[in-house]
Amino acid sequence: MIKEFFISLLHYFVDITTAVIIAAAVYLTFSGQQMENVILWQILFSGFITALPTAILLCFDPKSVKVSVVLWVIHFLLIFFITVMLLKMFGWCRITPLSVFLTFIAVVFIYFFTCCVHYLVARKHTAWMNQQLKNRYSKEEQDKKENA
Known part of the structure; x- marks a missing residue:
């Protein structure tokens, strides 16, 4: 269970960080601003801080659709709240209704990017595993026919 958690955390960290870099590149391109070196470390930190609750909340295996939807809504709101707090903490922008709305759009993009990936x-991976199982069972069937 611990190993799976850390693997999941690593995957989410990479996916989220990649999506944040894409969002930052788009923002910086349209705003014409230059990026300072410290922002790269802040992006890495942000990726980790948002990957942690992602790995924790999404590792639960809910038995009902209702619980699953509740976990996803809580997760999204938590990620959005953390992102707004990081924006304020790093001084990336002033917190205004427009910046909160744009942050919401960015979080939606990052969220869907990560889910799609x-x-x-x-x-x-599932297709590969199914192919491996087919190969294994077809070989076993051939072995049974040859031995019969």
């Missing part, structure tokens, strides 16, 4: 990776 995880879905695609899981789908590919």
